[in-house]
Amino acid sequence: MNLDLYSFESFPAETTLEFEADNIDFESEGLFLKDLLTVKVGIQQIGDEYFCHAYLTVPVEEECCRCLTLFDDELNSDFNFSIKIGKGESVLSSESDNSDVIMLGAGEHVADLSDVIREALVLALPSKPLCDEDCRGLCPNCGVNLNEEYCKCKDVEIDDRWEDLKNLS
Known part of the structure; x- marks a missing residue:
């Protein structure tokens, strides 16, 4: 789940990324990812930092918390993150502990979005999935x-x- 910053001619830029649900390292009891996970990303650049706003959508099959039947649904999530390019070979910073900041070394241009996408999926999970409000x-x-x-x-x-x-x- 990579975003190549060199694939854009200028900024601001927008792109749509699609990933197979099977390739995503994500598990949740009673929830199964189906088809493609789609992430639309808008990117702004200021110096060596890229500010991204993303919208994630993925069709899922969930288990109703009341009747335990499986039903089709869709998870959606808006989230923000930034990509910061460091000055040296390896980037060690207090910001690298921030899950909303992806740190790259000097000369690197491909950001791995796996962690921010996984976090957005977790935050999009309903606490009590229902097949119907009147279940x-x-x-x-x-x-x-x-x-x-x-x-x-x-x-x-x-x-x-x-x-x-x-x-x-």
């Missing part, structure tokens, strides 16, 4: 998907320790 989930007794059929459970067993709570009203 009814699973029956806690028999486990049937309540979106697909009605539950045939009649009596819900209540733990004897909670019986006294009925008398509180």
Whole structure:
């Protein structure tokens, strides 16, 4: 997942990068990347620093947190990062610890975007993915998907320790 700065004749510049989902080192339980991950990048140059604004989109298959069925969705994320070219061969700086800054050595022109893309994917993940806002989930007794059929459970067993709570009203 590289961005070659020499591929642009002048700045500001824009480009669209596409990566196979299989080539991305990203794992999340209940989420599967599909097809191509697309990143649109706008680049501004000031001296030896390139300021980038990117928009990421990737089709995914997610697992609903209520009914556990898989459904198709799309992750989208806006993010910013910068690429800084150092003066020497190896670049050691306090800024290199900043995940939003990609440090390159003098004479280097290809930036690896893997880390910033992976971070953008993580930030785009929904905390509770739902197949539908009205998802009814699973029956806690028999486990049937309540979106697909009605539950045939009649009596819900209540733990004897909670019986006294009925008398509180």
